[in-house]
Amino acid sequence: GQNIDQPTEMTATEGAIVQINCTYQTSGFNGLFWYQQHAGEAPTFLSYNVLDGLEEKGRFSSFLSRSKGYSYLLLKELQMKDSASYLCAYMDSNYQLIWGAGTKLIIKP
Amino acid sequence: GAVVSQHPSWVICKSGTSVKIECRSLDFQATTMFWYRQFPKQSLMLMATSNEGSKATYEQGVEKDKFLINHASLTLSTLTVTSAHPEDSSFYICSARLVRGDNSPLHFGNGTRLTVT
Numbered sequence: 001g002q003n004i005d006q007p008t009e010m011t012a013t014e015g016a017i018v019q020i021n022c023t024y025q026t027s028g029f030n031g032l033f034w035y036q037q038h039a040g041e042a043p044t045f046l047s048y049n050v051l052d053g054l055e056e057k058g059r060f061s062s063f064l065s066r067s068k069g070y071s072y073l074l075l076k077e078l079q080m081k082d083s084a085s086y087l088c089a090y091m092d093s094n095y096q097l098i099w100g101a102g103t104k105l106i107i108k109p
Numbered sequence: 110g111a112v113v114s115q116h117p118s119w120v121i122c123k124s125g126t127s128v129k130i131e132c133r134s135l136d137f138q139a140t141t142m143f144w145y146r147q148f149p150k151q152s153l154m155l156m157a158t159s160n161e162g163s164k165a166t167y168e169q170g171v172e173k174d175k176f177l178i179n180h181a182s183l184t185l186s187t188l189t190v191t192s193a194h195p196e197d198s199s200f201y202i203c204s205a206r207l208v209r210g211d212n213s214p215l216h217f218g219n220g221t222r223l224t225v226t
Contacts (some may be wrong), residue, residue, distance in 0.1 A: 031212050042115075042202045042217035043153070050212065087153070095211035101152040 006088055006100040012078055013108050020073045020086050020103045026043055028093020034062050034073045035087040037102065046073070055079045073107075112137065112207050115218025119146075122193055122225055130188045130221045132203030136184035139205035144176075145195065147200045161187040191226040 003025040012018040022032070022036040031050035035043035049055055049064035049071060073086055085102040092098055122128050127129040132142055150185040157178055165178035177189040182201040190197055200222050202214045 027118075033214060038224070040200075040220075042220040045214040045216065048212070048214055089153075091212055097155070097215065099152045099154075100148075 002099045004088065004090060004098055006086075006103045007038045008101070009104045009106065011106045011108060014073075014078055014080060016018045016078050017074065017076050017106065018078060020075070020105065022071045022073070022086075022100055024069045024071075024088075024098075025099075026069070026090060026092055026098070029066060030091040030093065030095055031088045032062075032064055032088060033097070034060075035073075035089065037085045037087055039084070046086075065108035078107050080107050080109070113139075113218040114201065115203050115211050115221055117221055118219060119222040120197075120224070122219045122223070122226055124194055125192055126159045127189055128193055128223060130201055130223075132186045132188070132205075132218050133207050134184045137207055138207075140183060142180060142186040142203055142205045144178065144188050144219075145202045145204065147202060147220075152160070153202070156188075156204075159187075159188075159203075161176075190223065193223070195225045198223055198225045 006022045017102045032050050034046040036046050037043040049060035049062050054063045064071045085104045087102045088101040089097045116131045126149045144156045145153045146156050147153050155168050156171045159178045159180040161180045163181050167173045180186040200220050202217050202220040204217045206213045207216050
């Protein structure tokens with residue numbers, strides 16, 4: 001089946017760290033993507049994980065555990081411009097992207 | 110810079126009319142483009158996969174006669190919403206892979222916000 005979950009909304013403080021979790025269940029897996037989507041705009045690519053472990057890219061890091069069907073996006077040194085929705089999506093055995101509903105991240109000063 | 114260009118950014122049309130949305134790949138050839146629809150506070154929903162030189166592949170529940178897709182060149186795909194109704198009002202987004210490979214990331218156009226009155 002196709003099942004992917006992430007929290008609907010999270011709130012964090014400017015300068016802090018926030019972790020957005022994503023869990024999925026699938027029989028076929030070809031990687032997990034994270035995208036950022038500002039309100040009224042199209043998503044922009046953040047990261048791709050296909051092997052277990054942590055991928056660091058500046059202030060953003062993404063982690064994957066295939067055995068647990070679990071990923072997280074870690075945002076450090078939060079800035080107001082990081083306020084956006086963060087979408088996780090896994091790629092199934094047919095290379096189709098299955099999207100989560102997105103996590104709206106609210107940054108407070 | 111943007112690698113996928115989408116036009117128009119927003120459009121308002123009357124019920125019963127048709128609207129065409131263009132999606133262009135900039136500086137690369139896209140044999141495949143993807144059309145998504147997103148309703149407020151909901152996830153992206155794949156509508157169809159546009160294949161250059163052949164018929165588009167539609168997802169279950171998407172009416173191919175209502176959402177006409179044409180991919181006549183390696184850099185242009187168009188989506189035409191025919192006989193639009195208010196329930197078709199949504200955010201339509203196209204995407205393509207800059208790099209060949211099924212697991213390469215999708216790059217999205219800026220989206221088209223369609224409002225049908």
